[in-house]
Structures are given as C-alpha cells and as structure tokens.
Amino acid sequence: MEKLTVVEGIAVPLERAQVDTDQIIPAEFLKRVTKTGFDDALFYAWRQDPDFVLNDPAFANPTVLIAGADFGTGSSREHAVWALRDYGFKAVISPRFGDIFRGNSGKQGLLAAQIAEDAVEKMWALIREQPGISASVDLVSKTVMLGTLTVPFQIDDYTRWRLLEGLDDIALTLRDESSITEFEKTRQSWRPLTLPAQ
Amino acid sequence: MTVGRTLAEKVWDDHIVVKGTDGAPDLLYIDLHLIHEVTSPQAFDGLRMAGRPVRRPDLTIATEDHNTPTLNITKQIADPVSRIQIETLRRNCEEFGVRLHPLGDIEQGIVHVVGPQLGLTMPGITVVCGDSHTSTHGAFGAIAFGIGTSEVEHVLATQTLPLKPFKTMAVTVDGALRDGVTAKDIILAVIAKIGTGGGQGYVIEYRGSAIRALSMEGRMTICNMSIEAGARAGMVAPDQTTYDYLKGKPHAPKGEDWDAALAYWQTLPTDDDAVFDAEVLLDASELEPFVTWGTNPGQGVLLSDAIPEPESFDDPNEQASARRALEYMDLAPGTRMKDIRVDAVFMGSCTNSRIEDLRAFASVIKGKKKADGVRVMVVPGSARVRLEAEAEGIDKIVEEFGAEWRFAGCSMCLGMNPDQLAPGERCASTSNRNFEGRQGKGGRTHLVSPLVAAATAVRGTLSGPWDLEEAR
Ligand code: SF4
Numbered sequence: 001m002e003k004l005t006v007v008e009g010i011a012v013p014l015e016r017a018q019v020d021t022d023q024i025i026p027a028e029f030l031k032r033v034t035k036t037g038f039d040d041a042l043f044y045a046w047r048q049d050p051d052f053v054l055n056d057p058a059f060a061n062p063t064v065l066i067a068g069a070d071f072g073t074g075s076s077r078e079h080a081v082w083a084l085r086d087y088g089f090k091a092v093i094s095p096r097f098g099d100i101f102r103g104n105s106g107k108q109g110l111l112a113a114q115i116a117e118d119a120v121e122k123m124w125a126l127i128r129e130q131p132g133i134s135a136s137v138d139l140v141s142k143t144v145m146l147g148t149l150t151v152p153f154q155i156d157d158y159t160r161w162r163l164l165e166g167l168d169d170i171a172l173t174l175r176d177e178s179s180i181t182e183f184e185k186t187r188q189s190w191r192p193l194t195l196p197a198q
Numbered sequence: 199m200t201v202g203r204t205l206a207e208k209v210w211d212d213h214i215v216v217k218g219t220d221g222a223p224d225l226l227y228i229d230l231h232l233i234h235e236v237t238s239p240q241a242f243d244g245l246r247m248a249g250r251p252v253r254r255p256d257l258t259i260a261t262e263d264h265n266t267p268t269l270n271i272t273k274q275i276a277d278p279v280s281r282i283q284i285e286t287l288r289r290n291c292e293e294f295g296v297r298l299h300p301l302g303d304i305e306q307g308i309v310h311v312v313g314p315q316l317g318l319t320m321p322g323i324t325v326v327c328g329d330s331h332t333s334t335h336g337a338f339g340a341i342a343f344g345i346g347t348s349e350v351e352h353v354l355a356t357q358t359l360p361l362k363p364f365k366t367m368a369v370t371v372d373g374a375l376r377d378g379v380t381a382k383d384i385i386l387a388v389i390a391k392i393g394t395g396g397g398q399g400y401v402i403e404y405r406g407s408a409i410r411a412l413s414m415e416g417r418m419t420i421c422n423m424s425i426e427a428g429a430r431a432g433m434v435a436p437d438q439t440t441y442d443y444l445k446g447k448p449h450a451p452k453g454e455d456w457d458a459a460l461a462y463w464q465t466l467p468t469d470d471d472a473v474f475d476a477e478v479l480l481d482a483s484e485l486e487p488f489v490t491w492g493t494n495p496g497q498g499v500l501l502s503d504a505i506p507e508p509e510s511f512d513d514p515n516e517q518a519s520a521r522r523a524l525e526y527m528d529l530a531p532g533t534r535m536k537d538i539r540v541d542a543v544f545m546g547s548c549t550n551s552r553i554e555d556l557r558a559f560a561s562v563i564k565g566k567k568k569a570d571g572v573r574v575m576v577v578p579g580s581a582r583v584r585l586e587a588e589a590e591g592i593d594k595i596v597e598e599f600g601a602e603w604r605f606a607g608c609s610m611c612l613g614m615n616p617d618q619l620a621p622g623e624r625c626a627s628t629s630n631r632n633f634e635g636r637q638g639k640g641g642r643t644h645l646v647s648p649l650v651a652a653a654t655a656v657r658g659t660l661s662g663p664w665d666l667e668e669a670r
Contacts (some may be wrong), residue, residue: 016522017515018394018494022633027612031265031279033239033286035347045635069515070395073428073494074633076330077237078346096395099430100330100344107348156362157221169348170248173356176216176225180253180358183215183227190451190459192230192318194259194297 001109003166004139007090009063011135011146012053013124017068021101024072024080038079039086058131062087066123066135067094072101072112081108091137093144093153095120106159107169113137113144113153122149139164202469204366205435206401209341209466213324215358223360229323229340231353232309233260233296235287236614237328241351242290254357255295259318260287263308264614266301268577268604280615294354307580307606310334310548314418315582317447321436321463326353331548331630332431333424337417338444339436339466341401344425364430365475367400371408373483378663380558381416382550382628382647384408384480385423386488386498392478394496397429400476403468404434408482414443415554422549423630426495435467487662489535490632490645492523497632499535501650501662507531526634527642528622535660538644540624543574543601543655544637545648547611547629551579553586555628555648560592562652562663563599569658574601575617577609601655613638626654 029041046052053059065084071094072080081104084092091111105112126147127133135146137153139160144151162169203211216225231254238260245252252258265280267273275281284301291298299305305312310331313319321339326332328350335342349359371384389396402424409417417434424432434440441460444450451459490498491505497520499506508520508531524531529538545551545559556578568574576596578584584606587593593603610617611629619625619641628651629636632643644660653661 016518018519020494020631020633022631022636026635026639027264027614030236031277031283031614033243033283035240035243045639070428073394074330074425074631076328076344076346078240078328078348081346096398098428099398100346104346104348107346158223158362169360170250170352170355173225173352173358173360177356179216179225180227180356184357187227188458188462190455190462191323192320192449193256194230194318194449195256 001166001168004109004111004163006139007063007111007137009090009134010059010061010132011064011066011123011127012059012062013127014053014065014067015124018070018073019067020074021072021077021080021098022074025077025083030077030079035082036086038083042083042087056131063090064135064137065089065092066120067092068120069095069117071097073098076100078104078108081105081110085110093120093137106162109163111137111139111163113155115144115151115153119151202472204468204472204474205339205403205433205466206341206364206366209322209324210363212322223362225358226324226361228326228353228357228359229257230313230318230325231258232313232325232327232332233258234263234309234329235283236264237347238290238350239283239286240347241354242294244351245294245354250355252294252296252354255297257357258296258354260291260296260298261306261309261312262287262301264608264612266607267615268607268609268617271301271605304581304585307583308548308551308608310422311552311579311583314338314414315447315580317444317450320444320450320459321440322466326359330425331422333429334418334422334548336421336424336431336433337414338440339433339463341431341433343431364401365399367397367402367429367476367478368474369402369404369478369480370406371404371480371482372406373408373481374411375408375482375485378649379485379487380647380649381412381419383485383488384482385420386490386495386645387485388478388480389423389427389496390488390498391480392427394426394494395428397424397427400429401431401433402427402429404432409434410437413554414439415552418552419549423495426630436463487647487650489650489660491527491529491535492520493526493632493634494519495630495632495645497523498645501535501660504534505529505531536665538624538660539658540572540626540644540654540660542619542623542625543572543651544610544625544627544629545575545651546577546579546609548579549630550628550648551577551583553583556583556587556592559648559652560595562649562666563656564595566599566656568600568655572655572658574599574655575604575610576601577604578606580606610637612636626651626660
C-alpha cells in the first residue's frame with residue numbers, strides 16, 4: 001500500500017444521507033472476480049439520471065466525495081470501496097460511516113474522514129457557489145480545507161498510522177505469528193472443525 | 199473489586215491473541231470462517247500473489263449461494279459471469295484445501311443457514327464471513343460479524359483479525375408476543391425505534407422474556423437483522439433452547455467434548471452486575487405485525503398503520519430520505535399499509551428461510567389459492583431445509599396454493615441470479631433489505647414476516663393472518 005499524507009482534488013457534493021453500499025455498487029457488478037475496473041459500476045443506477053451530480057461536467061475527474069450521514073451502510077461488499085477508488089476518489093467525507101465500509105476503506109487506502117454534520121452542509125453550500133473547486137484532505141493535521149473553510153476531521157489513530165506508513169495488515173499480523181501458534185495450542189477440542197478430525 | 203462482564207466481553211476476552219496497547223486493536227482469533235463465491239475470489243487471489251497458504255482450512259468452510267439458480271440446478275449456469283464466479287470458488291477451494299458444499303450437495307445453501315444446521319455455529323466462538331448478515335450466528339451466543347474482502351484474505355492467511363472492541367448495547371424485549379406476531383416483527387420494530395444508524399459501533403445483546411421464549415430460528419431472524427440497525431453483531435445468551443437445538447448436529451461436540459463445552463457455555467451469560475454502554479427497552483405485548491414502507495429497514499410501521507408524512511420526522515435528513523423513498527416506492531403519505539397491492543411475494547433469504555419459517559408460511563396458505571396476478575416464490579434456505587420441508591408435505595401445500603417451490607439459495611433477496619423483480623414491480627419480501635433496486639432494478643420491496651407474506655399472497659394486498667380470520 002502506498003503511503004498517504006495529503007489528498008487533493010475536485011470535491012463532489014453527494015447531497016444525500018443514508019447511502020447504502022447497494023447504491024454505491026449494485027449486486028449485478030459483484031459477479032466479477034477481479035479487484036479493479038469497477039469505475040463504470042459506481043452509483044450505477046443514479047448515474048442513469050442526467051441530473052446526477054457525477055454527470056455534471058464541473059465534477060469530472062473528482063478526488064474527494066462529500067456525502068451525507070450514514071454513508072456506506074448495509075452490505076459488506078468491499079467492491080464499494082474498489083468502485084470509488086477506481087473512479088478516482090481518494091477520500092470520502094461524511095458525518096457518519098457504516099462500520100464495515102469504514103474498515104474496508106482503511107484496508108484499501110481510501111481515506112474515510114468523519115466531520116461534523118453542519119460542516120458538511122457548509123461545504124455543500126460552498127461547492128454550489130463554486131462548482132469544481134478543490135478540497136485538500138490532510139491526514140497529518142487531520143483537517144479538510146475547502147475554499148475558505150478549514151475543518152478538523154476524525155479518524156481512528158491506528159488506521160491513520162497505517163495509512164501514513166502505507167502498512168499492509170497481513171504482514172503486520174504475521175509479526176505475531178508465534179503468538180498465534182501459542183494460542184492455537186490452547187484451543188479446546190470442542191470448538192468447531194470443518195474437516196473431519198484427524 | 200471485579201466488575202461483571204457482558205456475554206460479548208467474555209467471548210471477546212477468550213479470543214485475544216495479542217492485547218492491543220496504545221490505541222492499537224486487539225488481535226482476535228477466529229474460530230470459524232465461512233466463505234461464499236462473491237466476496238472470496240479477490241481474497242484467494244491475494245494469497246496466491248503473496249505465496250501464502252490458508253492457515254487453517256479445518257476452520258474454513260465454503261458454500262455457493264448468492265449466484266446459484268433456484269431452477270434446473272443440474273444444468274450449467276446460464277449466466278456466464280455467475281458461472282465464472284462459481285467455478286472460481288470451486289478452483290480456489292480445491293487449490294487451498296477448503297471444504298466446499300457445491301450446488302447439488304445436501305449441505306449447500308445460504309451460508310448463514312448452513313453454519314447452524316451443520317452444528318458448526320455454537321456458543322462462545324467467533325465467526326466471520328464476507329457477508330454482513332453473519333450477525334445471524336450470534337443467536338447461539340457467538341460473536342459473529344461480516345467482514346470485507348481484505349479481511350477475508352487476512353483471516354485466510356492468519357486465522358485472526360486486528361479489531362477494536364465493540365461497544366455493548368442491551369435490547370431488552372419483555373412480555374409475551376400475541377398470536378400472529380413474530381421475531382421478524384420484533385426486529386423491524388427495534389430498527390424503526392433506534393434507526394438504521396442507531397447500532398453503529400455496537401454489538402447488541404437481545405435479552406428479556408420475549409427473546410428467551412423464541413426458538414433458535416426466531417433468534418437467528420433477530421440477530422440476522424442487527425446489521426440493519428447499523429450494529430456489527432447481535433447476540434443472544436445460550437440457554438436450554440440453544441443446547442437442545444445443537445445437540446446431535448453433525449459437527450456439534452460429542453461425548454466428553456459436549457460436557458466440557460456445556461460447562462463453559464453455562465458461564466457465558468452476562469453477569470448481573472455487568473454494565474452495557476447503551477440500553478433499549480421494548481414491550482413485546484404491544485407489538486403487531488410490522489412492515490416497511492420505504493427504502494431502508496428503519497422506514498417501517500405497524501401493518502395496521504398508514505404511511506407517515508415525511509414532515510412528521512424531526513430530523514431534516516430523515517425527512518429528505520422519506521421523501522426520496524416515497525417517490526421511489528411510488529407511495530403517498532397517509533396511504534393505509536393494508537391498501538397497498540403487490541405484484542410478488544418472496545418467501546426466503548437468510549432472515550426467514552428455515553424450516554420453522556416455511557412451516558409458518560404453509561400454515562397460513564394451506565388449502566387456499568394465491569391471489570390472482572401475484573407471483574409467489576418460496577425458496578428454502580438450504581438443500582437440507584428443502585428436503586425436510588418436502589418430508590412434511592410443505593412443497594405440496596405451496597404448489598397447490600399456486601406458488602413456486604424452488605431450490606435453495608439467496609435468490610430474490612438480492613437478485614444476483616435470474617430471480618428478480620421487473621422495474622416498478624412491488625414485492626412483499628421476508629428478506630432483510632428494502633434498498634432501491636435490491637431485488638431487481640427498479641423493484642420495490644416491503645419487508646414482512648413469513649405470516650404477513652403468506653396472508654399477503656392470499657389477498658394480494660399487504661395483510662396479516664388476522665385479516666384472513668376476519669374475512670371468514
Ligand atoms: S439471503 Fe440475502 S442477505 Fe442473506 S446472505 Fe444471501 S444475499 Fe445476503
């Protein structure tokens with residue numbers, strides 16, 4: 001994973017709350033067995049509407065998505081993160097995220113920044129005045145800058161550290177492999193086994 | 199002074215491999231990893247690229263459910279993309295030594311029906327799966343939660359996950375349910391009460407006399423939908439109902455193992471002096487059948503009620519969501535729920551496709567004919583459930599009613615296979631998500647219990663079993 005410090009680029013206002021992962025990427029696209037190439041699937045149903053924000057030329061090639069509360073609820077599909085990433089998004093801002101979505105984002109280097117609800121509304125208003133302006137999301141200082149606004153965001157310290165260092169989770173865990181092996185020695189024999197016991 | 203612990207805390211503590219310090223997460227051991235075709239291909243790919251094996255194939259099990267057809271299951275899958283996904287799973291399981299129950303196998307079915315029926319799901323364990331409804335397994339007193347594909351890869355490689363402890367919430371449901379009111383109505387009422395974000399960051403423990411009185415199937419229905427309240431997991435403390443259900447299942451502990459397990463399980467229920475981070479109360483005796491009118495599972499009312507005015511919500515966000523939802527659903531505020539006509543009824547999904555659900559559905563439709571113009575589909579949760587139902591004659595009751603009796607799988611719960619709604623079609627569904635387009639592009643979903651699904655199939659409008667009695 002690449003190290004991530006600052007994300008900068010065009011900010012898109014997604015002026016909707018409760019955007020579930022079925023809306024971010026419908027189930028029909030989950031049949032693919034690859035991990036890339038999901039940009040066409042992002043917000044597929046909504047993009048059929050010419051008035052949908054991503055169809056506005058002012059927001060071509062965006063980097064930061066600014067959404068309403070409860071973004072990424074519902075299904076665990078990591079495809080939602082891949083689709084956002086493949087479309088070019090590097091950060092998503094919302095007052096509240098679905099737990100699994102937030103976890104998935106952290107694994108894929110998509111910065112999920114939580115900011116206060118009124119700040120989101122101010123940002124939307126500002127973008128309405130200046131469509132296509134850039135936002136800068138700074139993981140070091142934990143702030144979002146958009147035009148005249150500078151707003152702090154929240155992200156848990158561990159995810160922040162991993163993103164800043166660009167660390168891969170599995171490699172990190174395997175540093176503790178001997179502890180895992182020790183733990184397994186104490187695992188009781190009544191616990192489930194999926195293969196017939198040897 | 200020692201402070202009591204909750205069920206969730208006890209199970210968590212017993213799985214800590216490395217305790218996190220300075221804000222780092224705990225490294226948690228995973229007892230059981232369930233796999234299906236949709237969220238695993240990219241995880242296996244990751245292993246292959248890194249040259250890593252599956253650490254514990256003996257704690258991993260796979261089945262095919264999301265893409266599988268529910269008709270003509272012996273024929274090749276028609277949709278080439280679905281077929282590739284299934285074939286990829288088969289190849290991966292073979293290569294990495296993971297046990298697979300493929301289409302046609304007696305243990306094939308929806309992954310959350312298969313785990314419990316095999317007796318793999320048991321109290322005091324940790325269960326994960328790349329599927330948000332993994333919360334279902336919490337009904338046994340396990341910590342069970344959905345994970346993303348990167349985490350699937352992580353568990354395959356290490357049998358652990360780095361995780362911060364969840365907060366704990368008690369949802370206490372006391373009182374006796376009236377006839378015709380079910381576990382599904384309890385959980386829909388809970389979600390409407392706390393909202394789709396109300397459980398975020400929590401593991402919910404369902405407690406109280408109404409929960410204790412439920413069967414394992416009912417408890418699974420409730421835990422299944424915890425995720426729809428935003429919670430990571432739902433749990434019910436194990437008791438005699440749990441042990442009776444589990445005993446004798448193929449993978450359940452036997453002999454001395456059973457005794458040792460039982461002794462441990464009995465220590466799991468939440469201590470009297472334990473403190474939850476949040477508490478919610480609900481009176482079961484006041485409940486009636488509950489149905490949704492909108493496009494998230496929190497947008498629901500009593501079946502006897504009408505669609506609320508969007509302005510009646512305090513939160514402007516919720517008002518906006520309600521307006522959008524009503525537009526999508528093509529419904530007007532003030533419409534009585536019982537006046538809503540449906541085109542289809544779907545009886546199935548990991549929420550309500552177990553034998554008890556099928557029995558409840560059959561008890562209402564027995565000897566009746568479905569309403570004209572309504573398509574009714576009954577999809578058992580697993581091949582085993584299907585056989586069990588056939589042994590009881592439920593397939594005959596379903597067919598005589600004019601409904602379709604299908605093979606097991608996720609089916610119209612999310613329409614990845616050919617079972618889909620057409621644009622604009624309206625469906626009473628026993629599944630768990632009424633999101634826009636969930637059951638097919640442009641389809642409209644009302645979440646209901648099996649009893650309401652059955653009565654609706656009889657009358658063609660959203661109805662409860664009570665409506666059939668009144669009509670007699
Ligand atoms: S039945 Fe529906 S909710 Fe359950 S696992 Fe299948 S698709 Fe997911």
